[in-house]
Amino acid sequence: MNDRGVPLLVGRDLHKSYGPTAALDGASIHVRAGEIVAVMGPSGSGKSTLLHCAAGIVPPDSGRISYDGRELNAMSDVERSALRRREFGFVFQFGQLVPELTCLENVALPLRLDGVKRREAERRAAGWLDRLEVADIAHQRPGEVSGGQGQRVAVARALVNRPRVLFADEPTGALDSLNGERVMRLLTQAARESDTAVVLVTHETRVAAYSDREVVVRDGRTRDAELVA
Amino acid sequence: MSIGQAFLGLLESQPRHGYDLKRAYDERFGQGRPLHYGQVYATLSRLLKNGLVEVDSVEPGDGPERKRYAITAAGVTDVERWLGQPEKPDLHLQNTLYMKVVLALLTGRGAADILDSQRSEHLRLMRELTRRKTDGDLADQLICDYGLFHLEADLRWLELTAARLDDLAGKVRR
């Protein structure tokens, strides 16, 4: 249904166990440039693990992940870190902002990690805070802002380095409906404007409705309607 | 659907011509099914007869659409009464989805397949509503959210039912 060329990110037949429990048992996912893919399923089905594997945070026990033609498994930890720093962005459910840094500094962090000068990084970060409608809390610390504001700061941080893929793990999980809607609207808007693909892990259908396509995970296996040949 | 109360509500914000009234209604509540003119004027004349609206002014020219209607004090009271009155909860027990699940169970089919195909269908509509909501004004947002929450409720019920049935099937097999 969506034909926008070859997939950017492909994970195929992924297996991953934590101790005796298999979190992934043959899951697959593919993401094309600029598309928003929802990963759905009941809690404990392996959604988050699929995201962690696809993003190169956790190496799978078996299976292959390729990003833009490169095998993630074949990369060193240093290379994968650099890839995540430059090409990926991340939003989690909670506890992701560094509590000691101001919101502006938090957003500037990925740029600074990649060697951008502080002044320049904070200038760009301020622009993103503005886009996500949280410019007013730039100099406050995460402990002093509301959950919805914090989550929008996190989205700004995830997008500040203009990633090609944004990984969002239950980004609205800790928010009420209104704030959740607002975060999703801003997130998808910003992602579409910068042609960033989004992998959106959620168990809420209303949140998944912001996607172009869904992948359902159950018991560590995926039912992807259109598996890539 | 009480078109009369909707008209009263629209007129309370400002007096309107019959044609404006129809357009405002279609925009907000029409959901792709615009009112017929006949329906509009039948309703207006019923409201006139009951003293809930009055003709505010008549512009020169001919044709019924030259009349401008305004709400009366009795009309305002009626709107208030209507808004304050709770709607009878409508339990869609005869829903087709429910029928399908029950039939699947009776015929020994899995509920998960129904869930999956229904979810992707629901999601298709929900995406459509989400898109309209993002592009539209407040009224669009409200109406789309209404639909979205209901669709989500369907899916959540379906998910729970599927999980229950799987659970039950597991117990039976053991």
Added chain:
Amino acid sequence: MTGRWTADLIFGARLGWAGGRDGWIRTAMTAVGVGLGVAMLLTAASVPAMFQGRHDRGAARDFSASIGAPLAKSDRTLTVRRYETWFRNSSVYGLELQPDGPGAPVPPGVDRLPRPGEMVASPALARLLATPDGALLAPRLPYRMVGSIGADGLIGPDEYVFYAGSDRIAGREDVYRIDRFGNPGGGPEELSPMLALLVVIIFVVLLLPIGVFIAAAIRFGDEHRDRRLAAIRLVGADSRMARRIAAGEALNSAVLGVLTGAVFFGVGIQFVERITVGGITVFTSDVSPDPVFAALVALAVPAAAVGITLLALRRVAIEPLGVVRRAGATRRRLWWRLMLPVLGLALLYPLIGQVGATGGRLANAYQVAAGAILLLISVVAVLPWLIEGVVRRLRGGGVAWQLATRRLQMGSGTAARVVSGIAVAVAGGIALQMLFSAAAAANTVETGQDTARAQVQAGFGPGDGPMDAATITATFRAVPGVRSAFTVTQFYGVDPAAQPSASGQPVISVLIGGCGALAEIAVIDHCADGDAFVVNGRGEAGAQGAATPGPGQRVRIGDVEWTVPAAVRPALPGRDPLGREAGGVLATPGAPGVAALPAANVQTLMRVDPAVPDVYEHIRNASFRLSPDGYVNLLQSTRESDRFTTIRKSLFVGLVITLLLIGVSLLVSMLEQLQERRRLLAVLVAFGTRRATLGWSVLWQTAVPVLLGLGLAAVAGAGLGAVLLGMIGEPVRFDWASMAGVAGVAAAVVLLVTALSLPALWRLMRPEALRTE
């Protein structure tokens, strides 16, 4: 009322056990931390008994009480001859014993006197002789081992002691006749006020950081505890009950800590005999803490635990829904913190110039200790203020720096608390080092020996047998590692014509040696065998106005009369490697009449290659082969008071142990903090944060407070040092090198802590921490 108190305390104590795995770990960590501190305190409390035991046994085997008046030979007397040698850096203390009759005294630790040709040895010496290394010493102990010396005959467990039986020493000149061992009045003299001051300060400097450490240990896992208390508040406890419950918990871990400390101490002293501090080892039986002090520790530590906990809780509001820290609300005030050093100085200042460097006792020990404690404690008081003030102004820098400084800005209290231990130790260490360098200057003697020209001196007396200088030189030269050796024979003669006066007869020194040897002693233009020289120098033995003899001068040496050869030439005086100035007559062996001279003292000076293993042992063995009675000395350019060296070394060891202990608490708080932030760390890793960045931020986060602490410690330590130097009337000098040394050890501890916390950081950075939900 008391019933409620008790109930809450007991409930708190039970929480320490019942708090699940985390609660249990926290209790255990505190107990181990407090236990380590308590063990150190008990060790410190044992030091007096330790020295008393060593002193008592030293006095018990001392035989000098019999030496004063010569004893007549009887059934109950014993002839003893001291025999001392060295093995590597340890001295070997030996006595040759020859009983005059069956009632002869027996030294402590020995059942019966060894028979001629037999010896009894200390266990340490016996072990040494059984090893391959012992073969280097064995030739010098040509006796059959028949038994060992018991612990009551030894000062410490690793002492090398032997008693050998003999039937040949009676009648010699270098023997004593004694009728008993033991000299109650014997042993080392009382400490001089300067040394007493040092000891007082050492105790303060070592014990204070331990106190700080115990205080830090009691607060291990504070935040965890506060969260638990919040939960208890939620189910209906009021804030006073929460406080009492916390106190009960602290009491529980402190009591447990005291018990743990007792166990550590009890187990530790089993190994104490294997530990050498500054060349000193002690017997397990010597380590018994002063009972009063031990009781004080057992009571004070739990009391302090409760006090510290209640004090710490004053800065925290435990509400049912969580913990509110009040730290940020109140800016730390400076004035009361500055009162402490002012008070300390006020106590110490009147004593300036009042403590005699020699003579008398240290009368104001308590005043000195109190002043020093106040000055050092002020570091603990001022540091949080200083860190807070400085950290608030830090900005800019890289990501790691930013993360670290921002973290410190949010709350520097924990950091200050942990670092203050290090700062106190370093401040004390610096003060002590200053005191030490002054004392060292006062106690170190320049020997005048030139260790570049010769490193070993060997010598034999005339009674040691017929000694031929050429044989001696050849024997030593044959030892591997000896690069050169020269031997001189020293005669002292008198002018037969001169009349003895009240001040004694002028002594004429005559030195016989080869041309090479003479050139080491005096400035000689040219020389051949048969030549002789006169040197117009002071001469080592010529202090009593030795005349410079001229040609034809007659000199009586023993029974022989010798004439200074007519062909004698004048030479300029020089200094030999021992720093002695030659004077008198220098003659080559071929000079007329020299061959007829009697036996005399012979000295050989050697240059050695110190890289050759055990070259000194081979030289000692060669000397022993030539004559068992010769001596071998190693040359030193300076000589320190032995006791001084020991104190200095023990101080350094104590300081290192203290700093390591504090390093442990630094490590614990760092790990606690990392554990608390594991989710955040995992998120940062997901972002692609380099490990190095996080590692650096951990380093900065530790290093910034430590650097500030060290700076403050340097100021406080130098101040205390200056005051202490003023007290003993020494000029104030800053010993930059040793200040750097102490600070370096502290810095090394910080690096060590960071290095040790890195594996935990790497582990926590593993993305598994993301799956907490």
